[in-house]
Amino acid sequence: MSQPTLNQYETVKYSRIYSLGAARGDLTVTNDDIAGPIDSSDEWIRQRTGIITRRRASKDLSLMDMAVSASNEAIKKAGIQPSDIGAVIFSTITHPYQTPSAATLLADKIGANPAPAYDISAACAGYCYGIAQADALVRSGVAKYVLVVGGEKLSDFIDPTDRTISFLLGDGAGAAIVGPSDTPGISPSVWGSDGSQWAAVGMDASLLELRDGTHKWPTLRQEGLTVFKWAVWEMVKVARQALEVAGVKAEDLAAIVTHQANIRIIDELAKQLEVPENVVVARDIVHTGNTSAASIPLAMHALLESGEVKSGGLALEIGFGAGLAFGAQVVVLP
């Protein structure tokens, strides 16, 4: 008797982002609100970061609440049912449990149970990592629709007296539905990491040190200038490579949506890339702050909602941060 031939997934040629959803923290925090403990001022913070206000979540608004809200919007706008979702990928560094994942709870709360669901830890590159995986899952036929969420409640992991990163940070969640397409909607991704710079940005202690009483509650820290240098001059190379593999030029773009780390990084990146004036450069950081994995979908959502960019245009999205990890791709705006 002959051995049967296995079935394998049937591939799909193209994928695209169908829709986005967004949720920001319910509190608007000014520079004056946080300047005291770091002996700073509104002017100093604006000049060095571009941030005028940042959005943070009150105690009663959880990371999960924001993720559910953003996901529900994306699902509704995509015109699909939650039960159509074939995988849930949640990129976060602020889910306060080692296990179980945030993604399984999110899948259940939005009605996507029993979809496979998992978290990824790629910090500020996490949304682009998620889109790279969703694109692969959809085109390989593993899942028809994938929900990608980048969400953070960073305010749970900051130190008000820290002058390196805490004052930049905000809370929010951005969601995207990725699914099959008749035309190309997501370019090949340029993604990678440089663990030799593992200590440049991240938590200032491990949970073991907290357990042993040798360190207080771990919070975020960064070597700002080292990260700035990498985020501009190394990420320019990644951005150029992403454009090249996508087969487009900077002038073909409707928008550049970088991780909203700091306005100085965003402006310098745009300058180095020689972005033409008609290309919109996302600057959502001014009123949202740096929301790590959430910042790219939040910024893109804001550009679409305000009408600054139109559905169908091309956007370069590039995330970079702790790891150090980076990811970039060109997408057709939903």
Add this chain to the structure above:
Amino acid sequence: MALSQSEVLAGLAEIVNDETGIAAEAVQLDKSFTDDLDIDSISMMTIVVNAEDKFGVKIPDEEVKNLVTVGDAVNFISNAQ
């Protein structure tokens, strides 16, 4: 061929001008980047990267804090060439 100190100064002044708008003539050896020229740390890092490119030298991140005056930077670049 290594550039002379005055050539390095002129090149550095051009970089500082491009980043900050400060007149090249104001960029003198005895001027402090922060106290006299009011250049913040992020602009300083941009100047450092552009100087590395222009002069073909490597300025380690940990060295940047030692470059207090324009003269410090000119000396470092001249010695590193």
